Amino acid sequence: MSQGKVWKYGDNVNTDVIFPGRYTYQIMTPEEMAGHAMEDLDPAFAAGVKPGDVVLAGKNFGCGSSREQAAACLKAAGVQAVVARSFARIYFRNAINLGLAVLQCDGAVDALENGDEVDVDFARGEIRSARGTFRFLPLPDSVLGIIEAGGLLEYTKKKLAKE
Amino acid sequence: MGVREAPLGKTFSEKILGRKAGKDVQAGEVVSVSPDYILSHDNSAAIIKEFQKLGVAKVRAPGKIVIVLDHIVPAADEKYAQNHKSIREFVAAQGIPNFFDINAGICHQVLPEQGFALPGLVIVGSDSHTPSYGALGAFAAGIGRTETACTWATDEIWLRVPETMRIDLSGRMRPGVFAKDLSLKLIGDRGAEMANYKAVEFAGSAAGDFSVGARLTLANMSAEMGAKNGYFAPDGKTLEWLEGRARAPFTAVASDPDASYESVLAYDLAALEPQIACPHTVDNVKPVSAVAGKRVDQVLIGTCTNGRLEDLEAAAAILRGRKVHPSVRVLVIPASWQVYREALASGALAALVEAGCVVLNSGCGPCLGAHEGLMAAGEVCLSTSNRNFRGRMGHRDSEIYLASPATAAATAVAGEIADPREFS
Numbered sequence: 238m239s240q241g242k243v244w245k246y247g248d249n250v251n252t253d254v255i256f257p258g259r260y261t262y263q264i265m266t267p268e269e270m271a272g273h274a275m276e277d278l279d280p281a282f283a284a285g286v287k288p289g290d291v292v293l294a295g296k297n298f299g300c301g302s303s304r305e306q307a308a309a310c311l312k313a314a315g316v317q318a319v320v321a322r323s324f325a326r327i328y329f330r331n332a333i334n335l336g337l338a339v340l341q342c343d344g345a346v347d348a349l350e351n352g353d354e355v356d357v358d359f360a361r362g363e364i365r366s367a368r369g370t371f372r373f374l375p376l377p378d379s380v381l382g383i384i385e386a387g388g389l390l391e392y393t394k395k396k397l398a399k400e
Numbered sequence: 401m402g403v404r405e406a407p408l409g410k411t412f413s414e415k416i417l418g419r420k421a422g423k424d425v426q427a428g429e430v431v432s433v434s435p436d437y438i439l440s441h442d443n444s445a446a447i448i449k450e451f452q453k454l455g456v457a458k459v460r461a462p463g464k465i466v467i468v469l470d471h472i473v474p475a476a477d478e479k480y481a482q483n484h485k486s487i488r489e490f491v492a493a494q495g496i497p498n499f500f501d502i503n504a505g506i507c508h509q510v511l512p513e514q515g516f517a518l519p520g521l522v523i524v525g526s527d528s529h530t531p532s533y534g535a536l537g538a539f540a541a542g543i544g545r546t547e548t549a550c551t552w553a554t555d556e557i558w559l560r561v562p563e564t565m566r567i568d569l570s571g572r573m574r575p576g577v578f579a580k581d582l583s584l585k586l587i588g589d590r591g592a593e594m595a596n597y598k599a600v601e602f603a604g605s606a607a608g609d610f611s612v613g614a615r616l617t618l619a620n621m622s623a624e625m626g627a628k629n630g631y632f633a634p635d636g637k638t639l640e641w642l643e644g645r646a647r648a649p650f651t652a653v654a655s656d657p658d659a660s661y662e663s664v665l666a667y668d669l670a671a672l673e674p675q676i677a678c679p680h681t682v683d684n685v686k687p688v689s690a691v692a693g694k695r696v697d698q699v700l701i702g703t704c705t706n707g708r709l710e711d712l713e714a715a716a717a718i719l720r721g722r723k724v725h726p727s728v729r730v731l732v733i734p735a736s737w738q739v740y741r742e743a744l745a746s747g748a749l750a751a752l753v754e755a756g757c758v759v760l761n762s763g764c765g766p767c768l769g770a771h772e773g774l775m776a777a778g779e780v781c782l783s784t785s786n787r788n789f790r791g792r793m794g795h796r797d798s799e800i801y802l803a804s805p806a807t808a809a810a811t812a813v814a815g816e817i818a819d820p821r822e823f824s
Contacts, residue, residue, distance in 0.1 A: 238602060246682060249592055249593070249681060251789050253676075253787070253789035253790065253791060253792050254789065256792060257769075257791055258768045258769045258770070258791075258792055259769050259770065259791075261443075261769055261770070262471065262472060262479070262480060263479055264807070271707060277790055277791045277796050290681055295595060296593055297592060297593035297626060297639055300469060300592055300593065301528070301787065301789060302528045302768075302787075303526060303527055303528040303542045303543065303544055304546075305544045305545045305546060307613060308544075317683075323593065323596060324626055325529055325593070325626055326542075326580070326596060326597045326626060326627075327542050327543065327544060329597075330543060330544055331544035331546070331547075332549065334546045334547050334550075335544075335546060344700070351569065353579060380430070380558070388546070389452065389546050389547055389550050390453055390546055390549075390550065392453065393454055393461060394453070394454055395549040396554070397455065397456055397554070398455070
């Protein structure tokens, strides 16, 4: 369980504003990627985000391209979870495969505001704040193995080592 | 009574993934499958770096890997040049037979043309417009880089069997209206997440009227509906198109008549008029007539959505014998070298060049904002591509409108957004 501050955005936050396409083919370190996170949506984000903070958004978070940097840059920036009403398909896959928690929780999206302090309790499936406690959908068992291993690379590495 | 012993009919996704998984599957299940092809492009440079972390020397199935350089071709700077070099070296070292260098075209045109995209196959690709191959009856879905690297090593990937949205099409489109207009109308009406996680099946009496090129446009744009894959049941047109192209025997798969659909929409094509997506989201769609007169600085005709021969022909039909407006820059990018050669032979490219268009090498061009025609602050582009997100083609204060090649050509002549039906 850890505590952080909410960064709240709207529906259809796309991969181009999470991580601009102009940087996509310039391979970067995680630190460099974190420095450009959300650049075209919220220029204050990269400088202000702290480890443990939570990105809160509406429907279809991460729509657009398949670029993994859009998940990687938030993880590198220390974001502990993205909480949204729904996620775009490839973003959902990428986030899981990189070990970034993606949680669907309408209650939190409805109630929480920018700057709220929240605790995310993954074990209990709860987001707690001064505005109340909100339960989120647990991730399916079939992908938990990947998250528990710390991402698909580690999961695959272990699997290949066993062969 | 009332208890159904036999399982319900299956959708194409359930059939294709079930056959691959070797068991009966239904929507919602997660299956692990061995894909038929794994696509990547310039991002292979990053995928190689991930692959090298896995501690294995060789990819498991080199013949399944297809790499097409298309995003920044030829390389725009040293960094891109280094990426391309590392990809060529990896391809040689791993013995990957299906590699297409900078003189081939956009992956989503090359895979169909070269006979990789076939009915019934499972194709995954590290590009969000991989669903394009559903136009030919494949199950094709976009995946990320890390999982592409892992799939190179394991020949295995997890996929959730999607629910299916069926779109029943009837009627006939009027002159000046194209598949692109239909895709924009759908997204405008239903929103950019209308098919999130789902398969989209184009069906109904009019689905078969669409050419393979138009089907590729619609399946391509299903990515902008959030879909996992878009699909047309293979028919006579599919088989004719694949004649002499298919690399292997294949079995066409169609949804059962009693398959279970998550939802069914119906559209009458006769009622459709030219559509345009306005800044900065693909679902901000209006009829072209509603924004006619908006001044533009640049027009882009091409990309994996609308860079095929019939698209260039549609643009040429309007630009032939006319001139590009002096205040507009028009970029034309044939989707592949095959299209390039066909458009040379047909006279379409000559007409476009005579009109004042700039023809660029087959590839993604400025669509993703990396090179070849980026926008300055305050500039406006009308593009036949698939995304108009803020900053995608240059400065964050530039604007992108999305429309059909005919609307793009009409706009190029007028210097402002124009309805192509006025130029026939």
